[in-house]
Amino acid sequence: xxxxxxxxxxxxxxxxxxxxxxxxxxxxxxxxxxxxxxxxxxxxxxxxxxxxxxxxxxxxxxxxxxxxxxxxxxxxxxxxxxxxxxxxxxxxxxxxxxxxxxxxxxxxxxxxxxxxxxxxxxxxxxxxxxxxxxxxxxxxxxxxxxxxxxxxxxxxxxxxxxxxxxxxxxxxxxxxxxxxxxxxxxxxxxxxxxxxxxxxxxxxxxxxxxxxxxxxxxxxxxxxxxxxxxxxxxxxxxxxxxxxxxxxxxxxxxxxxxxxxxxxxxxxxxxxxxxxxxxxxxxx
Amino acid sequence: xxxxxxxxxxxxxxxxxxxxxxxxxxxxxxxxxxxxxxxxxxxxxxxxxxxxxxxxxxxxxxxxxxxxxxxxxxxxxxxxxxxxxxxxxxxxxxxxxxxxxxxxxxxxxxxxxxxxxxxxxxxxxxxxxxxxxxxxxxxxxxxxxxxxxxxxxxxxxxxxxxxxxxxxxxxxxxxxxxxxxxxxxxxxxxxxxxxxxxxxxxxxxxxxxxxxxxxxxxxxxxxxxxxxxxxxxxxxxxxxxxxxxxxxxxxxxxxxxxxxxxxxxxxxxxxxxxxxxxxxxxxxxxxxxxxxxxxxxxxxxxxxxxxxxxxxxxxxxxxxxxxxxxxxxxxxxxxxxxxxx
Numbered sequence: 137x138x139x140x141x142x143x144x145x146x147x148x149x150x151x152x153x154x155x156x157x158x159x160x161x162x163x164x165x166x167x168x169x170x171x172x173x174x175x176x177x178x179x180x181x182x183x184x185x186x187x188x189x190x191x192x193x194x195x196x197x198x199x200x201x202x203x204x205x206x207x208x209x210x211x212x213x214x215x216x217x218x219x220x221x222x223x224x225x226x227x228x229x230x231x232x233x234x235x236x237x238x239x240x241x242x243x244x245x246x247x248x249x250x251x252x253x254x255x256x257x258x259x260x261x262x263x264x265x266x267x268x269x270x271x272x273x274x275x276x277x278x279x280x281x282x283x284x285x286x287x288x289x290x291x292x293x294x295x296x297x298x299x300x301x302x303x304x305x306x307x308x309x310x311x312x313x314x315x316x317x318x319x320x321x322x323x324x325x326x327x328x329x330x331x332x333x334x335x336x337x338x339x340x341x342x343x344x345x346x347x348x349x350x351x352x353x354x355x356x357x358x359x360x361x362x363x364x365x366x367x368x369x370x371x372x373x374x375x376x377x378x379x380x381x382x383x384x385x386x387x388x389x390x391x392x393x394x395x396x397x398x399x400x401x402x403x404x405x406x407x408x409x410x411x412x413x414x415x416x417x418x419x420x
Numbered sequence: 421x422x423x424x425x426x427x428x429x430x431x432x433x434x435x436x437x438x439x440x441x442x443x444x445x446x447x448x449x450x451x452x453x454x455x456x457x458x459x460x461x462x463x464x465x466x467x468x469x470x471x472x473x474x475x476x477x478x479x480x481x482x483x484x485x486x487x488x489x490x491x492x493x494x495x496x497x498x499x500x501x502x503x504x505x506x507x508x509x510x511x512x513x514x515x516x517x518x519x520x521x522x523x524x525x526x527x528x529x530x531x532x533x534x535x536x537x538x539x540x541x542x543x544x545x546x547x548x549x550x551x552x553x554x555x556x557x558x559x560x561x562x563x564x565x566x567x568x569x570x571x572x573x574x575x576x577x578x579x580x581x582x583x584x585x586x587x588x589x590x591x592x593x594x595x596x597x598x599x600x601x602x603x604x605x606x607x608x609x610x611x612x613x614x615x616x617x618x619x620x621x622x623x624x625x626x627x628x629x630x631x632x633x634x635x636x637x638x639x640x641x642x643x644x645x646x647x648x649x650x651x652x653x654x655x656x657x658x659x660x661x662x663x664x665x666x667x668x669x670x671x672x673x674x675x676x677x678x679x680x681x682x683x684x685x686x687x688x689x690x691x692x693x694x695x696x697x698x699x700x701x702x703x704x705x706x707x708x709x710x711x712x713x714x715x716x717x718x719x720x721x722x723x724x725x726x727x728x729x730x731x732x733x734x735x736x737x738x739x740x741x742x743x744x745x746x747x748x749x750x751x752x753x754x755x756x757x758x759x760x761x
Contacts, residue, residue, distance in 0.1 A: 263649050369628050369758070387751075
């Protein structure tokens with residue numbers, strides 16, 4: 137290698153490491169640091185203490201909300217998978233151009249602003265909204281119901297709708313990667329369509345399902361705007377508490393501590409997703 | 421040829437702009453205000469009348485004003501607009517100058533309730549006047565005239581089980597504690613003791629059970645109103661919000677509750693770093709003229725201190741917003757209210 141070339145490759149290497157360190161690791165470390173500070177009379181006190189964490193574990197409001205939020209986001213992930221799997225499977229049965237055209241169509245919602253989508257969904261779910269009008273017109277409901285908006289159901293529905301594209305994509309990719317020869321071999325050996333699906337396709341697509349689930353879960357648990365806008369009075373989530381620490385309360389240190397608690401769960405979810413993804417993936 | 425002329429014209433315009441800005445830098449009055457408080461036609465009239473040029477910078481939040489004034493220790497602006505709740509913080513930090521009201525001829529002509537500034541909470545300190553109020557609005561109650569009968573007179577209607585699930589409240593602990601304290605009849609809603617805090621909290625948990633949702637922006641409230649069965653709205657955005665709702669054809673009316681409505685009151689203040697005190701006084705006096713004050717109300721829907729407007733009559737009891745005893749505690753307790761099942 138020429139010296140100039142070597143210098144260039146060294147520079148590229150340094151940049152490749154420096155950028156994530158500078159823009160990801162350093163901010164995270166600062167955040168972690170903040171979580172040990174405290175606030176007095178609206179100004180941050182830069183003395184180390186575990187007070188924020190003690191408060192998180194002892195105050196009766198945080199843990200129940202935290203737990204409920206985790207359950208909510210797991211439900212969102214499960215529903216997303218149940219809806220996305222058939223859609224992704226259907227896509228892989230299509231031939232050539234149609235397959236990708238339809239995939240693009242399913243991903244189009246990602247191009248729209250997230251806030252506009254929440255607004256739109258909220259007007260659909262409202263008492264005078266499309267959903268209620270349709271259900272009443274069909275005769276399923278006698279009168280409009282408030283079951284779909286300003287509660288936990290509304291958050292569940294809205295998050296599911298918003299995050300489904302993130303579930304479809306990894307599942308589709310893992311299904312697409314399954315070698316066609318395996319399916320044909322299974323057919324040749326006399327397996328039925330269902331048997332082939334259960335014993336070949338499903339196990340081989342599980343890595344995609346695992347990463348889809350962790351994607352959806354992580355995105356859902358970090359969201360505060362959806363619960364804020366459609367959650368109403370009973371849909372109080374951890375994201376909303378966290379948000380209030382930075383907005384109205386000006387308690388950044390406690391907010392940082394709550395974020396650390398959230399980060400632990402998120403990292404766990406990513407690790408679990410990754411572990412399942414890899415194990416199955418390498419066993420082919 | 422055409423191209424050459426175009427270049428020439430561009431150069432002339434460029435020179436013109438350059439000259440204008442350098443002229444502006446000379447000794448113009450530097451004003452910091454919210455949009456709607458220093459409209460171009462008023463600025464033009466002011467310059468025509470006094471010969472003083474004006475540079476206006478608009479801001480969008482209380483925090484932004486603080487950042488700009490504190491950031492330059494008051495040196496970057498001569499006169500700015502701030503509400504009474506915020507003003508004490510500026511006085512404490514020594515960022516504003518006392519105002520000699522004998523220099524303000526129009527201040528003698530304002531509505532009676534704004535004449536004695538020592539009676540307006542937050543405007544004075546140690547007998548000195550620091551803020552000249554000019555614009556206000558209440559945080560009242562919007563009700564749907566088809567659904568709410570008879571017309572409500574108190575915020576206590578928000579707790580009425582007849583309107584369960586039809587109430588829109590605002591997502592802000594500070595204000596919610598204050599207005600509930602007023603509803604409970606406490607004298608000073610901004611300084612609550614432990615016992616009062618607990619009572620207000622319990623009352624807010626009750627309110628929550630009657631509420632459809634908590635909104636944050638005026639647009640949001642409007643959208644929820646359109647798609648749901650809403651009868652009552654706690655109107656953080658006052659007249660502005662009423663006007664917007666009426667524009668879309670909603671049958672709504674506005675009332676300031678009899679126990680007292682929270683209200684904000686914006687003041688003109690002179691910064692510590694004022695270059696020409698007389699010019700700043702002239703600006704404030706000009707803004708207090710009948711013409712400008714009247715136009716301000718016409719354009720924004722806010723009340724003004726000079727002419728009576730629909731925003732809040734002389735008989736309405738307005739409680740000017742003030743700093744609360746412990747914002748952090750109110751915010752935490754508001755989270756507790758929201759987390760209560």
